[in-house]
Amino acid sequence: DIQMTQFPSTLSASVGDRVTITCRASQTIYSWLAWYQQHAGRAPKVLISKASSLESGVPSRFSGSGSGTEYTLTINSLQPDDFAIYYCQQYSAYPRSFGQGTKVEIK
């Protein structure tokens, strides 16, 4: 099974900051990685697919990069609605797996 390690677990930032979240896979996942945003009490929403493709309707301040086993999600100029929990998910192989999540909180 592919294990996804995501860090940091918590990130404190201010509106306007640039933040980066990292996700590391236990083996190569060939960029088959998605990033999700989850607000409290809501279902996750996909932001990025195939490691770096911005999903339709997602603001351009979100970007993804990486290859092989290491991937990052960057949020430029953090906005109030961006304070949420972010998850990575690999879809290179079954069973599918998620990272442990990164909570982006207001500093």
Place this chain on the structure above:
Amino acid sequence: QVNLKESGPALVKPTETLTVTCTVSGYSLNNTKMGVSWIRQPPGKALEWLAHLFSNDERSYSTSLENRLTISKDTSKSQVILILTNVDPTDTATYFCARSRGGGLFDPWGQGTLVTVSS
């Protein structure tokens, strides 16, 4: 537009069997591109993928739970059903269903249904 909605019991007793249902609208479960996964999230914890039903009826399960899980579908009702046997309090979670697209990412998701395991 694809829509998914979960339903199930709010409370289940330890050792009992949990059955949750995902009702899909806007897309046929017979469609070759229509695969559905179940994912759960214990309160305050991370997402955990549980099972996937492919359009050709093949299945894939979480390694740690595969001996307790069964996923199936009722095409006439446009439903995907997840059964989890012998539950205990650690199975307390919000259970989500989601369509798999683009090779395996999940979109859209249902709203989730909270199931509590307690005596």
